[in-house]
Amino acid sequence: xxxxxxxxxxxxxxxxxxxxxxxxxxxxxxxxxxxxxxxxxxxxxxxxxxxxxxxxxxxxxxxxxxxxxxxxxxxxxxxxxxxxxxxxxxxxxxxxxxxxxxxxxxxxxxxxxxxxxxxxxxxxxxxxxxxxxxxxxxxxxxxxxxxxxxxxxxxxxxxxxxxxxxxxxxxxxxxxxxxxxxxxxxxxxxxxxxxxxxxxxxxxxxxxxxxxxxxxxxxxxxxxxxxxxxxxxxxxxxxxxxxxxxxxxxxxxxxxxxxxxxxxxxxxxxxxxxxxxxxxxxxxxxxxxxxxxxxxxxxxxxxxxxxxxxxxxxxxxxxxxxxxxxxxxxxxxxxxxxxxxxxxxxxxxxxxxxxxxxxxxxxxxxxxxxxxxxxxxxxxxxxxx
Amino acid sequence: xxxxxxxxxxxxxxxxxxxxxxxxxxxxxxxxxxxxxxxxxxxxxxxxxxxxxxxxxxxxxxxxxxxxxxxxxxxxxxxxxxxxxxxxxxxxxxxxxxxxxxxxxxxxxxxxxxxxxxxxxxxxxxxxxxxxxxxxxxxxxxxxxxxxxxxxxxxxxxxxxxxxxxxxxxxxxxxxxxxxxxxxxxxxxxxxxxxxxxxxxxxxxxxxxxxxxxxxxxxxxxxxxxxxxxxxxxxxxxxxxxxxxxxxxxxxxxxxxxxxxxxxxxxxxxxxxxxxxxxxxxxxxxxxxxxxxxxxxxxxxxxxxxxxxxxxxxxxxxxxxxxxxxxxxxxxxxxxxxxxxxxxxxxxxxxxxxxxxxxxxxxxxxxxxxxxxxxxxxxxxxxxxxxxxxxxxxxx
Numbered sequence: 001x002x003x004x005x006x007x008x009x010x011x012x013x014x015x016x017x018x019x020x021x022x023x024x025x026x027x028x029x030x031x032x033x034x035x036x037x038x039x040x041x042x043x044x045x046x047x048x049x050x051x052x053x054x055x056x057x058x059x060x061x062x063x064x065x066x067x068x069x070x071x072x073x074x075x076x077x078x079x080x081x082x083x084x085x086x087x088x089x090x091x092x093x094x095x096x097x098x099x100x101x102x103x104x105x106x107x108x109x110x111x112x113x114x115x116x117x118x119x120x121x122x123x124x125x126x127x128x129x130x131x132x133x134x135x136x137x138x139x140x141x142x143x144x145x146x147x148x149x150x151x152x153x154x155x156x157x158x159x160x161x162x163x164x165x166x167x168x169x170x171x172x173x174x175x176x177x178x179x180x181x182x183x184x185x186x187x188x189x190x191x192x193x194x195x196x197x198x199x200x201x202x203x204x205x206x207x208x209x210x211x212x213x214x215x216x217x218x219x220x221x222x223x224x225x226x227x228x229x230x231x232x233x234x235x236x237x238x239x240x241x242x243x244x245x246x247x248x249x250x251x252x253x254x255x256x257x258x259x260x261x262x263x264x265x266x267x268x269x270x271x272x273x274x275x276x277x278x279x280x281x282x283x284x285x286x287x288x289x290x291x292x293x294x295x296x297x298x299x300x301x302x303x304x305x306x307x308x309x310x311x312x313x314x315x316x317x318x319x320x321x322x323x324x325x326x327x328x329x330x331x332x333x334x335x336x337x338x339x340x341x342x343x344x345x346x347x348x349x350x351x352x353x354x355x356x357x358x359x360x361x362x363x364x365x366x367x368x369x370x371x372x373x374x375x376x377x378x379x380x381x382x383x384x385x
Numbered sequence: 386x387x388x389x390x391x392x393x394x395x396x397x398x399x400x401x402x403x404x405x406x407x408x409x410x411x412x413x414x415x416x417x418x419x420x421x422x423x424x425x426x427x428x429x430x431x432x433x434x435x436x437x438x439x440x441x442x443x444x445x446x447x448x449x450x451x452x453x454x455x456x457x458x459x460x461x462x463x464x465x466x467x468x469x470x471x472x473x474x475x476x477x478x479x480x481x482x483x484x485x486x487x488x489x490x491x492x493x494x495x496x497x498x499x500x501x502x503x504x505x506x507x508x509x510x511x512x513x514x515x516x517x518x519x520x521x522x523x524x525x526x527x528x529x530x531x532x533x534x535x536x537x538x539x540x541x542x543x544x545x546x547x548x549x550x551x552x553x554x555x556x557x558x559x560x561x562x563x564x565x566x567x568x569x570x571x572x573x574x575x576x577x578x579x580x581x582x583x584x585x586x587x588x589x590x591x592x593x594x595x596x597x598x599x600x601x602x603x604x605x606x607x608x609x610x611x612x613x614x615x616x617x618x619x620x621x622x623x624x625x626x627x628x629x630x631x632x633x634x635x636x637x638x639x640x641x642x643x644x645x646x647x648x649x650x651x652x653x654x655x656x657x658x659x660x661x662x663x664x665x666x667x668x669x670x671x672x673x674x675x676x677x678x679x680x681x682x683x684x685x686x687x688x689x690x691x692x693x694x695x696x697x698x699x700x701x702x703x704x705x706x707x708x709x710x711x712x713x714x715x716x717x718x719x720x721x722x723x724x725x726x727x728x729x730x731x732x733x734x735x736x737x738x739x740x741x742x743x744x745x746x747x748x749x750x751x752x753x754x755x756x757x758x759x760x761x762x763x764x765x766x767x768x769x770x771x772x773x774x775x776x777x778x779x780x781x
Contacts, residue, residue, distance in 0.1 A: 033592070033730065126743065127654050129724045153743065154725040175656070197742050199728040200591065200751055207742055266521035276768070333758050337519050337766065338544045338596075341589050341759045348590030352755060359720075359727045365665050 003296070005068075013072045019049070020080030026346050029083040029202035043084055047115025055090050055237075060097050060105055061113050067237065067299040071244030075295075078248025081349050083202040085118055087241050088157020091234050092119035092165040098230045099182055099222030107218075108163050108184050120161035122152035122208050123231060130362040132231050133177040137210060139168035139224075145216040146170075148183065151209050156360065158206025159196040162187055166208065167231060170224045177228040182221040189213055201353040232307070235361050236314045240302045242357045243295035243321045249350040249357075250288050250324065253332035256347060257284060260336050277335065284331055287324040294320035312374050315367035322364040325354040388685075390461075398461045405469045408434050417470040420645055420749045422593065425550070428472040432505035435474075442479045442503050449487045449495065450503045456692045460684075467637020477509035477547060478502040481625055482555045485572070489613045489621050498553070498574065512542040512556030512575070512599060513622075520769050522557070523566040523619065527601060529558040529573065536560070536573065536611075538581075538604040544763070548584050548597040551577050557622055560615050572618035574610040581605070591755035592732040626765070635704075636681050639712045643674060646719045652746045653722050660722055673714045680707050699777045702770040709760040709767060720754040723747035727754075 005013070023042055031039075046052050055070045056062020063069075070090065077086060089112050096109045096119075111117040128134030137150025148168050155164060164185045172179030187194050193209035222230070258281060261272040271277055294317040301313035329351040333340035340347045362370070390398065413427045435441040443462055445451030454462065467473075474480070483502045486494055501507030518525040527540025538558055548554065554575045561569035575582075581604040587596040613621050647670065650661035660666050687700045720727045726747035741748040761767040775781040 124725050126726075129653070129655055129660075131656070154728050156728075195742065198730040200730045200755065201728070205728060265517075266519060266524070268521075276771075330758065334761055334766075338514070338759070338762055341762065343588035343590055343592065348755075351758075352590060355720075355751075355755070356728050359725065363721060363724070365663075365721070368665065 009068060009072060012069060013076075015049070016051070016073055016076035017079065019045070020076045020082065023080070023082075025077075025080045025082035025084070026349065029081050029349060030343070032083050032204070033198055033202045035198075042082065043118075044115050046084065046086060047113070052086065052089060052115055053113045055094065056097055056109070056113060061110055062097075067240050067302040068296075070237075070241055071295060071299045074241045074244040075248040075251075078245035078250075078350075078353065079252050080248075081202070081252075081346060081353065083204070085120065085157030085160055085203065087238060087245070088121065088155075088161065089119045090241070091156075091238055092121040092161075092163070094234050094237060095121065095165050095182055095230055096184065096221060098233075099227070100184075104184065104218065104221060112163075117162040118157065118160045120155045120157040120164050120206065121234065122155035122158065122164045122206070123167040123235075124153045124155075125151060126153045128153075130366040131175070132235055133175055133180070133228060135167055135169045135180055136174045137166070137168045139170050139181055139183065142214055145214065146183070146220065148185075148210040148213040148215065151207070153207055154199075155206045155208060157204065158194065158208070159198065159204025161194075161206065164194075164206075164208065165221070166210070167227055168210075172225075179225045180227040180231065181224045182227040182230070183215060183219045184221055185213065185215065185219065189215065199356060201356040202349065203353075203356070229307075232311070236310060237302055238361045239314050239318050239321075240295070240298035242360060243291075243298045243317055246321050246325045246354055246357045247288075247292050247295045249354050250291050250328045253328050253347065253350050253354075254281075254284050254288050257281065257332045257335050260339075264337075271335075280331060280335065284328050287327050291321060291324040291328070294324070308374055308378070312371055315362075315370045315374075318362060318367045319364045322358040322367075325358050329354040390457075394457055394461060397458050398465055401462050401465045402469065404438065404440075405466060405471060408438075409469065409471055413472060414470040417472055418641070418645070419745075420642070420753055423472050428475065429505060431472045432474060432479075436504040436506075439503075441474065441505055442483050444480065445483060445487055449483075449499060456688050460688050464637040464640075467641060470641065473638060475508070475547060477511050477551070477555075478505070478507065481511060482509045482553070482574070485555065485612060485621055485625055486574075488624060489572075491609075493609065494574070494612065501552075507553060508547060508551045510545050510548040510551035510554045510577075510599075512545060512548075512554045514544045515541060516543050520766055522622070523570065525557055525559060525566075525570065527556070527558045529560050529571060529606070531560070532605070534608055536571075536606045536608065538573070538575070538601045538606055540601050542599040542601075543596075544587070545584075545597045545599050546595050548577070548599050549586060549594070553577060554599070555612075557618055560618075563616075567619040569616055570618040570622070571615050572612040572621040573606050574612065575604065575606050576610075579604050579606070589756060589759070591752040592730065593752070593756070635708045635712070636677075636684055639677060639708065639715065640681075642712060642715045642719070643670075643677060646670060646715050646722065649719050649722045649746045649750065652744065653724065666718075666722070669718055673711060673718065676707070676711050676714075680704070680711060683707075699773050702765075702773045702778075705764060706767045706770045706774075713754075713757050713760055716750070716754040716757045719750045723750045727751040 028039055050063055051073050053062045054065040058064045093109050093112050112119050139146040139148045166183050166185050167180050168183055169179050170181045185192055191211045191213045195207045199205050261277055262270055264271045298314050298317035301310050304310035332347055333351050336347050416423055432441055439452055443452055447453035486498050515525050529536035529538045554577055556573045556575050558571050558573055559569050560571040563569045581602040583600040585598045586594045588594055651659045653660040655663050687697050691697055726743040729742040731748050
């Protein structure tokens, strides 16, 4: 058992944090929320540095990194509040890598890794809440292709995406895990409505409408009806990745709050001399370490061979991330006093990002229910010999 | 001991209900019910309606234009108007500047300022906090130099709600440096049209504009605008800080927020059933409802105590702490209920410029949660309220 980072991982972390410090993406996040057009220089840098390639296999043009390496980048993005849709591209790209043919990977994955296009995964629907099996968007056979009808909600990274990976049902009822299929749709496809908008945390998303979108067979990724298992794995990877991003936000908030408590003076002394605030600061540090550990647990569980074990561990981690993110976010705002509320300081934006992470890919309640179902099924299953 | 209202109290409440039914625009009530941002047309029209009825400044002494209600009648008015989705009263004139002028003002000051507050034709803002003087308000440094028949005010106020449209500000300034900082403070009324005043908007993290920074550069304030004696402004300020009646409207507004939470959870789906039917979510809603019930009963106990001649003491601190925490928790659950639709930044929709993303019931929830983080910070932070309880209730 060895939980120390390797030399390569340490070097990656140093490079990421140095870049983030120099690039000051917080300004970009505020500008994005103020409606400014996105600045693609940072995205091109991510591509040049190879970060967009990290989680993809070498034969797909990637660097063969795992969840820990991906998590190091995500933590840096959280630290610096970078609004760039790195995770969105990795998520959708991961599905193209797993299910796509060489031609499909050349068409959609390679340009994304090169920083030329952005991707977004669109699976959630209004009414489905966080259930990955819920899908009312249907794909009917249409010649040798398909005709898609339905809608998608809050596709993360959708504000800037060129290509969407969309789940649509080719068989089964609306809650059936079987019968889910994956399609790659360029944003400009006819009858494909993409409503792009900013999110509270400056990341951006899109709501999609599919009003009889006609696609050829090349749009289907992998086998029809076999999309659920890859989707679930992708979502679990997303939970591990956003857990690491949350750790970055939590680190930043702990540092800034401590600095604030030490420098802000009221009643003739620094706030940090108040024991009540010392205890609350200590609680934030405890929560930070618990978040770091939960994120690590999630990263290490992502590639677990047994789907039930993986799912359970990821869900436990998400429950902890939601708890610590909410606690640190709320405390940081409170301990900054009125200054914690303003548009102009990073504190509020870290808080909003943590709030969004807690609500993404299943909130704590969703994961509590998922564990309840897994445990219930395990209790009912016959004991193995 | 009994909870039921007397016949006269019921009749009073029915009068209030009838008035609201007749006078409150259904469109405004609907906006309030949905938790939407109110425009000036909404709240100023309503305040002027209340003003014509003599109900806007309902805590003022009868001699100064108040309706002369008992504490129970005040409670019934505040909770009933909140439960009927009346716009919340902007407090700076009716609940702050007005009572101060009634208690400490000269006849000339009363004659000049009270009518405009009573009718809601004049808007006010509060110049208290400064960048270096938040919880430690007495350490304020905005300076008022003696100029004979006037002061010249220079400095900066911050977190000044409504300053961007207020006509007047009531303001704490320093007229001298003494051994104790409270001693050199003076209470001034400042015309916001006076040259030398600059108002800069401060946007809060959910994207809207309520607060401002106000800069004073040698602003001439006639001494006839001073309330009370020079150097005795802190006494006047303390009157305001301590004079806060139990704000029963807060409880009424929170009860409406709980109804809104339940409506959102009924409209949202989990699987093939409403989210509110999920035992996990329902339990969380019920827990906060139990706390709100207890809070309301606490307010009634304090009210009862005051009605029989007692004084509320530091009970207002207790009610502020729990009132804000409960309101924050309800807003958190409402946001949770919206699932993925907690993410879209709906500022355009909120301002009425763009159609909402996602279902109507989800539009306000996340922004409301984010904004309400300030409830435990403003009005005397919850940390300060706990200090007050420790010091004044417990002698610690």
